[in-house]
Amino acid sequence: MLSAGAGVPRQLDEAFAWFLSAAKQNEVGAMVLVGNAYQHGRGVCENTAEAVWWYMRAAKLRDPIACLILASCAESGYGVPRNLKCALMWMNVAIQAGAMAFDAIVFERAIDLALRLAMSKQGDHLRALVKAGVAGPFPAAG
Template identity: 35%
Template structure:
């Protein structure tokens, strides 16, 4: 009788243990593994499988999964294209301070795609992404100031932001900085610095001969 009682007690204890929530590190590891599988499926064009993997994670608040799901909706991959739905997933991830999502939200506000066009919100979200360390966001901000788009035109600030992006390894920013040094836009002319940044842009696969500025130092980067 005592043996039977002990077995029942052990079974109850095991059931209690199995019902306990998993440690956060285990849950995070499982999420990371699922995301890796999702990216693999995405990159080889298995979009239905991508959706199957990321939808539960996205619904549970995983920001990386929310971005992947948003990209599927944005491009109509495995699901009917819906820019508004894509933007909402990006917003959910952006509010969790994921820089990639913050950039995507900024672009959505910038272009009025999926969200109403709003320059102030575009700048604010791009600034948040830049503050989070995104070189791409720094470069995008530099172009706002370079062109006077949504903000007052400020060549010095444009150069400083582009330089930060270039130092962070963003190729387009390297090209821009090289041109700024070549023509003295936002900084003093410096042929040596210009050549160094053009060389780095070339190493990144960009063509320094595609001029950022024309001969009279007017901007020619029209969209």
């Protein structure tokens, strides 16, 4: 309620204190919320290393949301070295942990990551970027 300002004035720092207390007691959902607070500077100073640490802690307990977030971190290079193989690994853990229940798009993202990784291994980096929608389309030469 404090985080959303539902029925009470919004107090992000107080909400963070409650999330952190719960996370320290091994509440996995709270670990993800603490990571998110550190990532976006909500109620606490932005801290990439702390964000990734809390996401990692929750992911090791097989929280599917934390696994999806770590896949995104590895894909983009947020707080960890950019690594498509690691991103795919976390995506697979998320699927095994039940992330498919959230959205069918998770499966499509996993396939996309696998395809990009395979194309990248073949040395076709530009084609991988175009396939992922990061680059292109390119005008015809003429």
